[in-house]
Amino acid sequence: MKISSKGSTMERRDALKVMGISGAALLAGGGTSASAKTKLSTFASKKKADIVIVGGGTAGMTVAARLRRSAPNAKITLIAPNETHLYQSGQVYVAAGLFSEFDNKRPTSELLPDNVTWVKDKVTAFDPDKNRVQTAKHNTVPYDYLVVALGCEYDYNAVEGLDVSDIGKHGIASVHLNDIEKGTSTGAIVSRLWLKAIRRKAQRSEVKVLFSDPQTPVKGEGASLSMLFLANDMLKGNGLKIKGKDLQHKVKFTLTKAGKVLFPSAKIDAALKRTMKKTDNVSVSYGYILKRIDKEKKVAVYANGDEEVNVSYDYLHITPPMKAPQVVRDSKLSIKDGLHKGWLDVDEKTLRHPKYRNVFGLGDVVGLSSGKSGGAVREQAIVLQDNIAAIMEGKVEPMSYEGYSVSPIKTRYGRVMLAEYTPKGLAPMFPLDPTTPRWIWWEMDLHLMRRAYFDLMMRGML
Ligand SMILES: Cc1cc2nc3c(=O)[nH]c(=O)nc-3n(C[C@H](O)[C@H](O)[C@H](O)COP(=O)(O)OP(=O)(O)OC[C@H]3O[C@@H](n4cnc5c(N)ncnc54)[C@H](O)[C@@H]3O)c2cc1C
Structure with a gap:
């Protein structure tokens, strides 16, 4: 089989080599990051603090695992109602007849990072003036730092x-x-x-x-x-x-x-x-x-x-x-006017709330012009991992999100266009033209990504 790449052709075994390299780089978290200046976390804070994360989807779980490393002495609490975690990217493959629905699920308890307390509940209101959230069954939960990761409705x-x-x-x-x-x-x-x-x-x-x-x-x-x-x-x-x-x-x-x-x-x-x-x-x-x-x-x-x-x-x-979820739309944390009305208000680079400076957000809930994807979450979580630790140390945020997002568009059975981009243009992590649909990206998306998601991204390692 011949695979075309930037005008040249690659034999299947060469393609496998490329995939081996890219797959390994991807799995090791060693690919270049479009937003983060480095993937090696440089900031850690030994300070004690109460960090509350609301939402236990892609964003909440990833950022919990990353903050667990950068803030080892913080008490981290995750508030989310879902006992099952769903890999939503796999839904298209279920429709395509290649995955079963069951393949895309894991118990939340299995993915929860060590030393993160899970409050199985829903947030019903935010009270950022008093640094606390109201929950349905567990009264109010106070915080020093709040990370909002509630996805969308x-x-x-x-x-x-x-x-x-x-x-x-x-x-x-x-x-x-x-x-x-x-x-x-x-x-x-x-x-x-x-x-x-x-x-x-x-x-x-x-x-x-x-x-x-x-x-x-x-x-x-x-x-x-x-x-x-x-x-x-x-x-x-x-x-x-x-x-x-x-x-x-x-x-x-x-x-x-x-x-x-x-x-x-x-x-x-x-x-x-x-x-x-x-x-x-x-x-x-x-x-x-x-x-x-x-x-x-x-x-x-x-x-x-x-x-x-x-x-x-x-x-x-x-x-x-x-x-945005109603609890966000109704809160003081949402954007009140304009294009992003109702979504969570965060600075597009630091992901920090402009008024409530101990509140951060990531994932689908944020009101930014960049795309909403698991790939975007991965970049945003790296930024928050370092920035929250730096802020705990009284330092300026070192990391900046550049708006990376990704969409693996299946152009036919066996071909994916790996659309990686920022608002400024294309942002490919691998040295291949992202506008060309490729067999190699299909293989990676279908066979590697779900495993990488559950085994690495959920552990804050991708
Ligand atoms: C069909 C489909 C295909 C996709 N394909 C891709 C793809 O190929 N690649 C890609 O990168 N992305 C893809 N995505 C997008 C990706 O799945 C999302 O961008 C990502 O899951 C966002 O993560 P999140 O944590 O912000 O939201 P979610 O993962 O949706 O999590 C939201 C969390 O908030 C919790 N929650 C909600 N309300 C409350 C409340 N009141 N209190 C407490 N917790 C609450 C929920 O229980 C959940 O735990 C796809 C999405 C869909 C639907």
């Missing part, structure tokens, strides 16, 4: 006529749908059945499939694109172990985007548009904001400028509008 109801209970019915799927508190990802399972249903229908008739992306920031930015590309590839008989003739010509895909781009990074956007042009059956409508759906008639109604546009479909994939 789906807002399916923002689309008139749509309810979360409609996912999996009426031809509607949404790979994003999960319940972080319960550790379930119904949307991934539903999406697998949905893909099969599209293929079955295409055997009998023409099919219209609509993908709708919202105008809000979203986590896992490439997930709907991955679903679209995989759905189209599946029609050729790839993936999902479906044999049979090529049915691509029977299915028309329409993707609607609220903005003017497919992806926030210009070079990735251009590369994706080139990839799309290679297929005749995919079109994109820009400036479309989904207002309501008529589930019975299978019509989606959009605002497009001043006009209302009806789009009929047989199958609909929804990326839900997303917002």
